[in-house]
Amino acid sequence: MEIIRDRSSSFNLNEFLQKPLFAHLSTLTKENHPRESPVWFHWEDECIWIIGTPSSDSFPGRIEGNSKCAIGIVDLDHTTGKVLHAGFRGNATVQPFDKEIAERLLSRYLGIKEEKWDPRFRNLDKANILVRFVPETVVVRDQSFVPST
Numbered sequence: 001m002e003i004i005r006d007r008s009s010s011f012n013l014n015e016f017l018q019k020p021l022f023a024h025l026s027t028l029t030k031e032n033h034p035r036e037s038p039v040w041f042h043w044e045d046e047c048i049w050i051i052g053t054p055s056s057d058s059f060p061g062r063i064e065g066n067s068k069c070a071i072g073i074v075d076l077d078h079t080t081g082k083v084l085h086a087g088f089r090g091n092a093t094v095q096p097f098d099k100e101i102a103e104r105l106l107s108r109y110l111g112i113k114e115e116k117w118d119p120r121f122r123n124l125d126k127a128n129i130l131v132r133f134v135p136e137t138v139v140v141r142d143q144s145f146v147p148s149t
Contacts, residue, residue, distance in 0.1 A: 001046055001090075002137045009142040011084050016140075017043035019075060020108045025050060025131075026070040027062040027092075035062060041073075042105035048088065048133040049101050051124070060094050060129055067091040071133060081147040090135040097128045 003013065023041040026034055037059045042049040048071060052060040063069065069092050075084040102124055103114070110117045 001135045004137060004139045006141055009144075010140050011142050013086060013138065013140050014043075016075065016084055016086060017073070018108075021073050021075055023048065023050070024072045025059055025133075026072070027059050028066045028068065029062060030065055035059070040105060040109050041071075042101065042108065044101070044104070046135070048135070049105055050131040050133065051102055051105060052094070052129045052131055053127065054129060055127065060131065063092045063131060064094055067093060069133065071135075079147060081145040083143040083145065085139075085141050085143055087139040087141075088133070088135040089137050090133060092131050092133040095130045095132050097124070097126050098130055099124070101130060102128070 020040070022038050025037045025039050027037070028034060035058070037057070039050045039059075054060050069090065071088040073086045073088075075082065106114075106117065106121050106124075110121060114122055
């Protein structure tokens with residue numbers, strides 16, 4: 001994975017990817033029309049993992065048709081002017097559901113006690129899949145600004 005940084009405006013990518021932020025997954029349809037899906041993610045072994053449900057999510061099918069995708073993640077606080085951005089380009093594959101990876105992913109957003117999770121996220125099974133995104137490049141930029149008062 002090639003990391004492209006602007007030395008004057010960079011940040012620690014691994015720390016950034018531990019935060020429970022939304023990622024925006026960009027895929028292509030068969031007609032090469034772009035589609036964007038906001039998703040939760042888990043960073044592990046230099047891969048981004050995403051849970052999908054093929055019966056309700058269309059991105060797994062698009063990935064099976066064309067593995068090239070992009071992912072954008074932004075950490076924004078408009079009150080302080082913080083804007084951290086990581087933009088990934090690479091390839092994704094649809095993988096069989098792995099409960100351990102799914103639990104690590106969901107616990108970042110929902111807490112460690114599954115019994116307290118929203119019922120939609122409890123007891124996920126093989127009706128779900130995982131997307132494994134392997135980045136080729138990532139652009140890391142701190143685009144923070146001084147907020148107006």
